[in-house]
Amino acid sequence: MSSIATSLGRIGLSTSGSGGMPLLFLHGVGSDRSAWDRQLERFGGERLAIAIDNPGYGDSGFIVGADRGCYADAAVAVLDALGIDRAHVCGLSLGGVVAIAMANRAPERIASLVLADTFAVHPEGQAIHDRSLAGAREHGMAGLAEARADALLAQPADPAVRAEVIATMSRIDPAAYALGAAAVWLADQRAEVAAIEAPTLILCGSEDRVTPPALSDALKTLIPHAGLIEIAGAGHLPNMEQPAIFNRVLAAFLSDVDENL
Template identity: 45%
Template sequence: MSIIKVNGLNIGYDERGRMIDNSPLVFLHGVGSDKSVWREQLQHFGETRRTIAFDYAGYGDSDLPESDLSRGDVAKSILEAMDALSIQTAHFCGLSMGGVIALEIYKQQQNRVASLILADTFAKHPTGEDIVKRSLDFIKTNSMRDFATQRIAALMVSDDANVRAEVIETMSKIDKKSYAWATKAVWQADNFEMLPQINAPTLVICGDSDAPTPVALSEELASNIKRAKLVIIERAGHLSNLDNPAAFNKSIENFMVRIE
């Protein structure tokens, strides 16, 4: 684990692989996790290329922000962290909220996006407002551990007790205030109109049993982004990178071979 200072805040990140790559793989986590969710991917891709996973402000090893952040704020902080690490361009792989942030990064500085990998995410969620209300109502009167325990069945299909326990433990440590603003930032996003304007090579990934962001939402992404490729991961739910890491990693490998 490493720390870099961005606008007065410590931002946590993990980095693997060769330092000479000009366009590393940058992994962006979801609203209920942190950079640790990418451990399998960092280990795998770090064998052949530079890979980095960031914590958003308020998550993992990053400092708590003084005020609520927007999607734009989070994207800007990732770009500034890249500046501090002398990274000009990157291949952005975002899962769930991470996909929303990857699209926001494209909005802000598309010239820095070598490619997009949008996993288990969406352009506009049809029940996003309801998800925000249910989530915030629940954590008002319950702990984050209670919330994580309640949510795990909707996030994963794997019955691996160790992986499930790690997901619950990670979510239970999230600051409630940070989770609240991040929940609004992700589920209230509406990026549908920008999709036809995306020119970066794009891979869309979705677990075949993803409940929070069903396959239809990934199909919508892929059908509206020019030349986007859609891969459905079998035996996987919303956290497809954890449910079936081998298939998830292979889909990215095949994509990278095709575009590089």
């Protein structure tokens, strides 16, 4: 299945497995649902694992003016279309921002949250947003991808992962990218984060230069009950750079939460 009809239009998705408490993956601003292929393969063996495209990305329809609230509503609409009442939600970067919005707008749908390489508010968000859009206008998405890849990944990067990151970013619709960039970099969800009650795990690559570990520490301060784990040898995309470690940490967290549901 490459997409599903929802109340917000068609949303691109990939699924693996069945049963158990479902696990929903949300991608970053320079990516699409394919970033989670390594996780779908791993977690589809024990539960229904789902990765979706934000509106305007991948196989999802474009929504004029889409923001993080719209992305969160689209994720909930996918759960509705699949007949899922609750799910674990794992979001990276923009996906984490969207997961926080989901927890604020529909807390009853959240079994747990995994917030990877993300933040409540980024102190350099406006500057990153402005540079990102300027780079996309000047160089196109392929040029931006080539310029950004090394900053996203711990060095020396795996050449295959680097090539995958560039290829994925290069195919993003620039208009959708502009909306996604505003949704993530201009976010200030400190109040929403402080209200989170769901079991929460915060993850961060130890060498993340885009959302450094200090921002995960700040999230931990706002969500005192959350766990916090740094993934060694990873930058901004630990699920791709260190998938075995990422998957092992995520599996242990989900197992603990499932035992207490």
